[in-house]
Amino acid sequence: MATVTETKALVDREAWKALAAHAEQMRAVTLRDLFAKDPGRGERLTAQGPGLLLDYSKNRVTDETLSLLVKLAEDCGLKQRTEAMFTGEKINVTENRAVLHVALRAPTSEKIVVDGEDVVPQVHAVLDKMAGFADRVRSGDWKGATGKRIRNVVNIGIGGSDLGPVMAYEALRHYSDRNLTFRFVSNVDGTDFAEAVRDLQADETLFLVASKTFTTLETMTNAHSAREWALQGLGGDETAIAKHFVAISTNAKEVAKFGIDTENMFGFWDWVGGRYSMDSAIGLSTMIAIGPDNFRAMLDGFHSMDVHFRTTPVEKNLPALLGLLTVWYTDFFDAQTVAILPYEQYLKRFPAYLQQLTMESNGKHVTLDGRHVTYETGPVYWGEPGTNGQHSFYQLIHQGTRLIPCDFIGFAKTLNPLGRHHDMLMANVFAQAEALAFGKTAEEVRAEGVPEALVPHKVFEGNRPSNTILAELLTPSLLGQMVALYEHAVFTQGVVWGVDSFDQWGVELGKVLAQRIIGELESPTPPELKHDTSTNRLIEWYRSHK
Ligand code: F6P
Secondary structure (H helix, E strand, O other), X not given: OOOOOOOOOHHHXXXXXXXXXXXXXXXXXXXXXXXXXXXXXXXXXXXXXXXXXEEOOOOOOOHHHHHHHHHHHXXXXXXXXXXXXXXXXXXXXXOOEOOOHHHHHOOOOOOOEEOOEEOHHHHHHHHHHHHHHHHHHHHOOOEOOOOOEOXXXXXXXXXXXXXXXXXXXXXOHHHOOOOOEEEEEOOOOHHHHHHHHOOOOHHHEEEEEEOOOOOOHHHHHHHHHHHHHHHHHOOOOHXXXXXXXXXXXXXXXXXXXXXXXXXXXXXXXXXOOHHHOOOOHHHHHHHHHHOHHHHHHHHHHHHHHHXXXXXXXXXXXXHHHHXXXXXXXXXXXXXXXXXXXXXXXXXXXXXXXXXXXXXXXXXXOEOOOOOEOOOOOOOEXXXXXXXXXXXXXXXXXXXXXXXXXXXXXXXXXXOOOOOOHHHHHHHHHHHHHHHHHHOEOHHHHHHOOOOHHHHHHHOEOOOOOEEEEEEOOOOHHHHHHHHHHHHHHHHHHHHHHOOOOOOOHHHHHHHHHHHHHHHHHHOOOOOOOOOOHHHHHHHHHHHHHO
């Protein structure tokens, strides 16, 4: 493990202590008051990033809160840590790796050196190879084994090798080649694979096996099933497989072992974390769907947010502000979750994508130097596209007992203009944020003639914080900006909390135990079970019922 210099504990920092004291005062302050006293607030507490406007005025913050949060970020070394990331230092200390997803979208003019090698030319070489392949599939030049063109692309992967591709495909569907069908298989539950291929013909289907390690149980199991399915459909001809399988991985050895020609492998590097990989070769399905030019536009969008994050002072820095506001509510207001509410149907998988990005990154209970934290870290991220959520869980956000900071995401223009739909959609974004912030008092309810017994039920306390993130139109470039916005917000949080946002040891134990249990479930004779009595009993029940 790389060495970590022991740093001052977060809770001992002056800015942290000042924030704790300040939070006590802020508990009684309402957004109604803050807006009433400061007519310029709605305009002042906004920040413009590339392509995006962040309105953070409906947060329970004052100028003092913001300057303390900025001070905290400075004291925790946000600037220095950002430079360390961008220049390839091995900031993922528990895996002794650089963290360079920013290199995946760096222009050719940049130089980023890892272990003595400039990685930017390598990134562009892979992008060029991807573009050549994507063009061949899109044009029909890449033929299946029977000479038919590819009509279906099935991405097999899980976690970062699935959520990014599926989210980006859904988000950018408008820009996709509608003559191609895309499917995404992730779960080891055989239903996922069976349903994905049930209406597909093997001789028109291309499988992209996406796995950084090429050892992941789910992906390898699905890839083997796909191989069998394809072989069956192609008349059992092993040589036919080469035309129907490509791999995306960092592990050439395992790719070759699986039987995929490494000529048909698209590589990336150990400095790309799974959840930060949708803009690497893992995005091959995205590139086939939207074409290389659109993919490059997406990378440019990512890059513009990278530049903004690296160069803009914290007080005007969108990702830094977003990250710090989450720290504020998580650590000083006991907020346990953040709701991601995109008012854009194409972003329906964005909350799911952000769940891995945020929770696998900052769901940590020890600091970089291995000390147990004495404060809360990563909150639970969740959400659904608007307006659907309004008719299900918004009740709790408005009138429940928990504080749930919300991120509303909306666009000035729709990709599918249809009568008054878009104005209605956007009216709901603004109305929800307004209702959450300002609520409705008992007096206001009474003034409507509501019977006294019903008044408490109809009161909205308000003072419920939200960010509103607005952009003109959902484009490939905008999607890149949006993802990079959250990537760097997560980074900012991780720097303050002092955790390693780039490892994921928490997923290991369950994997190991499952491997042992698989044998016990499949054993032809009753195995000797040495688990706890609950697990033993569950395994016995399964064996006797399966
Ligand atoms: O189990 C967690 C994880 O390691 C994620 O971090 C990763 O995105 C996913 O599994 C898939 O890993 P791979 O791309 O190596 O198959």
